[in-house]
Amino acid sequence: MPHYEFVCNDCKKTFLKTLTIAEHDAEKTACPHCGSHEVEQRWSAFSAITSKKSA
Numbered sequence: 001m002p003h004y005e006f007v008c009n010d011c012k013k014t015f016l017k018t019l020t021i022a023e024h025d026a027e028k029t030a031c032p033h034c035g036s037h038e039v040e041q042r043w044s045a046f047s048a049i050t051s052k053k054s055a
């Protein structure tokens with residue numbers, strides 16, 4: 001089962017959800033911390049960390 005990482009734009013917390021494609025398309029994902037629907041999916045968390053430059 002694929003895990004999707006989301007970040008909430010309201011409380012800035014991240015969370016993981018396991019969704020099928022059908023579920024992902026059918027409903028908006030709500031933040032489990034504050035219930036907000038202002039969430040963004042994070043796709044490349046691991047690669048972003050490993051390729052991060054100290055600018």
Ligand SMILES: [Zn+2]
Nearest residue numbers: 008011031034
């Ligand atoms: Zn939230």
